[in-house]
Amino acid sequence: MIEIIDIHKHYGHVKANNGISMTIKDGSIHAILGENGAGKSTLMKILSGYIHQNSGLIKINDQIVDFSSTSVAATFGIGMLYQDPMDFPQLSVIDNFMIGQAKGIFIKKRTFLNRFYHLSQSLGFSLEPDCLVKTLTVGERQQLEILRLLSLGTQVLILDEPTTGISDLQKDTLFSALTRLTRDGKSIVLVSHKLEDVETLCDTITVLRQGRVSGHMVKPFDTNKLLDLMFETRSSPPGRLVTSQGPVFFSLNQVSAKGGRVGLKNLNLKIHQHDVIGLAGLEGSGQSVFLKVSSGLLPVQSGTICLDNKNIVGKSHVYFQNSGITYLPSSRLEEGLVPGLSITQHVSLSARPKPLIVNHKKALISSRDAIDTFHIKARPDSYVETLSGGNQQRLLLSLLPLKPRLLLLENPTRGLDLSSAYFVWNHLQAFCKTDHTSILFTSSEIDEIMMVSNRILVFYDGKVVLDKKTAETTIHEIGAAIAGKSVHL
Amino acid sequence: MKRRMESYGKMVQLLFMNPVFFIGISLLLVFIMTSMVLILTGAPPFSVYKQIFLGSLSTGSKFGHVIKAWIPLTLCAIGLLYTFRINLWNIGVEGQMIIGAVFCTFIIRLFPNSPYPIMILFLAFFSSMMGGALWALLAGFLKTKGGVNEIFAGLGLNFVAQGLILWLIFGPWKRPGVASMSGTEIIPKGLWLSLIERTAIPPAGLILTFLALFVTYLLLKYTKIGLGLKAIGLNPKASLLFGLKPSLYMLLAMVFGGGLAGFAGCIQVTGVYHRLIPSISSNYGYLALLVVMLSNYDIRLVPIVSFFFSCLNVGSIQLPMVLHIDSSLSGVIQGSLVLTFLALHALHRRLSTPKEIQPS
């Protein structure tokens, strides 16, 4: 049993954890629920020894413990699965598994192989030990990390947003594995902002809001009450956009390209003004290659891309941008923003056309505007890497050009809580209404696609296997297409 | 007990955040470390420090020689600020300096008896910058088009430049009837940079160096070039989405870096040696890399750190002259200094930036 008593942690004047107390029972799945920036991640990092609290106590089985580092926490059986897996992409699965536990000079690989097979079988995972980790999906890397932590003797497994970026199938596998682990007496702490996941899986929920505990709840859960605990004010969900379809302005004809695992194969597509198109499919089925090709970031092997009936294949990304085609990547900090630069500097960078002399004063005013309009919780001189995921996405939105013609968005609401996601969509749909903008976006959540888009494309193996108006299809049909059980086009 | 330890830790952290205290502690540690190394090599540390200080700053003429070394060293370091900003390791700065010196000498050899020496000098300055920039561009193209790491490209080009200068001095540009590695014929006196009286300071070089410092400060801080270089250096992928062209900016940074290094080479020819010699670069290129790193890539610190190294370079000649110790000991001092500073930098960074994401 773990007791957390009156934990405080602040960064400068920001109180991330402001007196948090809770109890985690053995053999239970305990969820920490809360909006982005509610203090969940901070609390978990303290619990796993990654950072140290300013004050407060942690007791394990009535004994006070002090985690000066993650390795100390590990000796008490606490292991954390981070949102971005901490592994070595260049090494094989089994090598990653052995790292940190193999002692001595001669590594008995066979012993580890046996342990690996045994563990993964008992949890229903199917990983190839000789695969290179870089070829795995996020879900598979997560499985590997869980195996490794368990093998190290972890009794309390902390998972930070584990269902982000993995397929539904992988989610099911994960959930049944976690349930199994509790039967062995292990505790699971799940950090999430996804109500649905939490409600199906967990025994106990602790809701955090603005660094404090706003409530506890045990099974069965009352969704409305949970939502009230999470948000002070609930924003309304966006609906499907209803506008008349405009003329075709952007098209791909017989486009093939390399990239990702499967590339893109002979794609034909016409995009109308005001279209909001959701791109579904297992991760790496060609959606992100498609977005990159359409934004001029990846070269095509064959075929043409036409904007206003003019072939723009071979033009630079800057040309695409200047023509009103904007791309936002899903990994914001890796590809979308520049860590080390402040919000104001990002505003300066996105100015078009860029004047030779950067006008700091003007950029400061615009960044204040952006912070106000987009409810970014930061100051103009905050470095982007210090922002939470939701705030990073809001910042990226604020940097979009005034009147984009085509927005290509990779997982625009990934990692965002409901109210942030709603905010994003309300803002994006405004573009379509007023500026004839069309949006293409990928999402791993079919619900989201069904909710906001009027057309859906399902990718499988580098091809579009389903292209329908969302009003004319069903979840069942989409699910089948995603799994490759193709239907008639 | 635990509380107490914690509050101590916090106090230490707070103290380290205070820049003046940090510098003080750093100097003390550097001082202790270097003294220990000196004692190990059998040299009396206090006399060594004293001689280096006296040998560099005790008289006007010595100060002049320090400035004479400071000018090319600082020019190279300023050039490196551009390339470091975009995360390029321009090791080739040494070769760029050599090529600058070669271009400079070439112009001077073309017009040895011009009635307008000032014009020839300007032409020599300009072409040395072009030469250095061209040499840097070669490494830049190898990086952006060929995918060759700029460190290897730079090192390779350094060797080529060294070979070229040896060939020129031993071959086409040799002194009449003489084949010696000691250098080319001395350049006409009219083309020597004039010096401040009784010192080795060329005012033209000094003014241009300050100008380069000032312009670079403005350029890096207030223009889209500076912002673009920084953004690409920190995240090339994202910078693409902001409409920046990384390869273009990389070439631009190389041009600036190479141009300034080339100019430093020309100062060495017209202001210091008055001829082309094989070691015309005086290793200032490599030293400049250290200067920039120790300055933490901060242009405001570059002239100060560069001045410090110039003092060390000029002052250490006292070691063989007065203490009869080999002056390569100043290399040992430099080395232990750099190591201690880098260790402290790392410590400072660890203490000052908590890596966690800051919640609102």
Add this chain to the structure above:
Amino acid sequence: MATKPFVKIFFVITLFFLFISGSPALSAQPDQTFTFGLLLVGPMNDHGWSQAHFEAGKYVEEHLKSSKMLYIDKVNPADRPGITIPQLADDMIEKGARLIIANSDDMSDGIIEAATMHPDIYFIHVSGDGALTGKAPKNLSNVMGRMEYGKMMAGFAAAMTTKTGKIAYLGPLINDETRRLTVSCYLGARYAWEHVLKRKPSELQFEVSWIGFWFNIPGVTSDPTQVTGSFFNSGYDVVISGIDTSEASIVANQKRMAKKDVYAIPYDYKNACDGASAVCLGVPYYNWGPSYVDLISQTMKGNLKQQWLWLSPNWQDINNPDTSHVGFIKGPALSDIASKALDLFISDMGTGKIQLFKGPLNYQDGSVFLAPDEVANDKKIWYMEQLLSGMKGQSRVQ
């Protein structure tokens, strides 16, 4: 606000230096000592050119009691990057030096620059000709020993010893001085070959290889160790060194350990045969002490005039440390017959009976150096334009 820490840092650094240096003001002692400075191009213990000068400096301190030497060695841009001759001269003058000696041809431009900047200080450039050509200001004099004689003796000893008839010369860089020294060697060797051994001059092979500088600078010059080795490997059995350092005798000694019948003649430094006695035929050397004492005592009296000195050996006793400017010390490996022949050769040169710079002599390209019976004057020898016909090797750079 932002600049404040930097100002403080600068302040702290300055304080730090003030602290460790005690009093920063330099106190010059106004006493009776006469300080002179010596700039050595190579290491002071190089068993060659620079050591000879360093010991001459010690000789001065011994013979002129009120004199004091300041010196610095390895004065060349490869060893001390960024350091210039005027800079060192400035420093020595600040330390009280009133006369400065620069010991390398390489320092010619720098020392003229320094002399121009300090007209009240005397400068002596060893081996240069600035005072002869008028390039130098009035306070700069040149001094040089007539090493041509020493080199003739070296060539003579080499020819008396060689069994293969192949003599090699390990040359430094190519200039007037090195050409005339090499030529002298050849003339001495040819005299022994033709007039003592009575063999045909065409059977004597004499080859020069230039390394590019006075001593090895890795990566810049050819490696003298390798050059010497390849000489021995291609049938040359005597290597005469023309460079400042002792690679030739070291390599010869190694070959001798491997039972090869080879010899070497080092250069420049009296005791250069030490440690290589099995292969050393002797060493021609400069003895700078007497000329230094002479020049410095003139300066102390305040009546040093600009001059260009080319000093001869004392033919009565060429190895007299107080009177002879050039000498030759026979090595242990020199045979008795050769030794006796060499003594006769030396005394005949002293009396003028033998005059080797006498026509007919042709340059390497066939043009006339000296017409029949023409005896060369100093200038013609000093400015030797080419090697002589009969010698192998470069006269100038292609």
